[in-house]
Amino acid sequence: MKSPRDYVIENNEPATMRSEQIFFDDPAVDRVMGVLFSLAQEHYVLHDRVRALEELLVEKGVVSAEALNAPPRDEAAAHRDAAEFAEALLRPILGVQTAKGLTGRFSLARGKAQ
Amino acid sequence: MNERSFNAGQRFLLAAKQYWTTKMYTQLRREYEDKCKQLGVEPKTVSEVAEITENLTLYHFFAWFERHLQIGKYAGRYGLVPYYAERRQEVLKEIDTVPEGDPILELNPDMKMPLYYEATDIHQHPGGVWSDDTAGLVYQHGARTTTPLLGAAHEDLHYRFAEEIAAGGTPTAVLDMACGFGKTTLPLAIRFPEAQVVGVDLAAPCLRVAAHNARAKGLKNVRFKQADAIETGLESGSVDLVTSSMFLHEVPPRYIEKVLDEAARVLKPGGRMVHLDFYYFPDAFARFLHYGHGRRNNEPYMQPLAELDLPEMMRERGFTDIEIRPFKESPDADSKTAWRFPWTYISARKAA
Known part of the structure; x- marks a missing residue:
């Protein structure tokens, strides 16, 4: 069994020279999680700023709270918009191409010398 | 931003x-x-718990979030480090309230940092709590959410710590080791107004914040000195209380031996030493998360501390009345509904 102190680092290597910790079976997931979580935070910050704007607009009498919260004027257009958004978000999961080309995974590691 | x-x-x-x-x-x-x-x-050891837990999908996310929420807090786009860096001049001016030569703050520009201290950016705070002028403010701000469920009550635990110390007697001279920005030093100075309190720390940026805070509270019985806790420069037998909070788990075991030596040296006979720290969970699952936290949050000496025989180390140095017991960081803290650190009250007395 490893000593509990094996993970202790006692040299002054800079942070950028140390690889980030890995928690998932595939380290790619760790990195994608990082991207996603940054986006989630950005989304919340924007949400907060929109709310600030809305509150201010209502307070100044530029718009009414009822008008802000009213249903879309064109229900069908709203559905089309939601569908486009959902497709853009989820299409990558299908794993198919958008322009014709080679398929699958490739490696340049094997075969004759290049 | x-x-x-x-x-x-x-x-x-x-x-x-x-x-x-x-x-x-x-x-x-x-x-x-x-x-x-x-x-x-029924796993009894951390390794046995790991065999099971590390295969749970949720654990991968749990561990990832523990590390990366902290990265976001300090270094992300809306992190504390960039926030204070952008406001460097104005925030440093706000705490620049200690007149030159005022004994409340004694800095040592020639201070050499120990290698263990430089090797790890503690708490994932880029550059640690010592290398940037704004680091003390960043650390103070970050400490508000170390125990996320406490919210605005995060400072209360230090006052309750001071209160528990008071139950064992009233000191006249206090040394607070590794005092940081004074989170415990100030409550001690307030609780014991007749006592002279000295806080020592390696990090000048934290000491500047501490001295500013003390002046802002109008405290006259406290001063801060840049010094290593293992070599405080205080006279032998000059204090009757030595304290620290959340310090022992941040230093290698070989340093803890020296910390205890220094405490024994500066204490008067019969004086007390009290540390508030994260020590040992009897429950193997909690211990597994605790040791993992140490690795994930750049606090590599958490596990080594928990595995030390502190009572024996204290006995070897002539300490008596050794008391090690759980400390509640808030009155309603409950391990069943939330993850908690192994808060521990560690107390001993130098033989009279």
Whole structure:
């Protein structure tokens, strides 16, 4: 069994020279999680700023709270918009191409010398 | 970054941390217990817990979030480090309230930092708490959410710590080791107004914040000195209380031996030493998360501290009346509903 102190680092290597910790079976997931979580935070910050704007607009009498919260004027257009958004978000999961080309995974590691 | 966006970004991280501390933790614990039941095992060691937990999908997320929420808090787009860096001049001016030569603050520009201290950016704070002028403010701000469920009451635990110390007697001279920005030093100075309190720390940026805070509170019985806790420069037998909070787990075991030596040296006969720290969980699952936290949050000496025989080390140095017991960081802290650190009250007396 490893000593509990094996993970202790006692040299002054800079942070950028140390690889980030890995928690998932595939380290790619760790990195994608990082991207996603940054986006989630950005989304919340924007949400907060929109709310600030809305509150201010209502307070100044530029718009009414009822008008802000009213249903879309064109229900069908709203559905089309939601569908486009959902497709853009989820299409990558299908794993198919958008322009014709080679398929699958490739490696340049094997075969004759290049 | 503007103030509102910074606050929103940090609020989001805190909310996520609260979710992690409660919902994600309790679900993980439930899955672990179910798995143990299913396998008919009762793990007693951290390794046995790891064999089971590290195969749970939720654990991968739990561990990832623990590390990365902290990265976001300090170094992200809405992190504390960039926030204070952008406001460097104005925030440093705000705490620049200690007149030159005022004995409340004694800095040592020639201070050499120990290698262990430079090798790890503690708490994932880039550059640590010592290398940038704004680091003390960053650390002070960050400490508000170390225990995310405490919210605005995060300072209370230091006052309750001072209160527990008071139950054992009233000191006249106090040394607070590794005092940082004075989170415990100030409550001690307030609780014991007749005592002279000295806080020592390696980090000048933290000491500047501490001295500013003390002046802002009008405290006359406290001063701060830049010094290593193992070599405080205080006279032998000059204090009757030595304290520290959340310090021992941040230094290698070989340093803890020297910390105890220094405490024994500066204490008067019959004086007390009291540390508030994260020590040992009897429960193997909690211990597994605690040791993992040490690795994930750049606090590599957490596990070594928990595995030290502190009572024996204290006895070897002539300490008596050794008392090691759990400390509640808040009156309603409950390990069943939320992840908690092994808060521990560690007290001993130098033989009279």
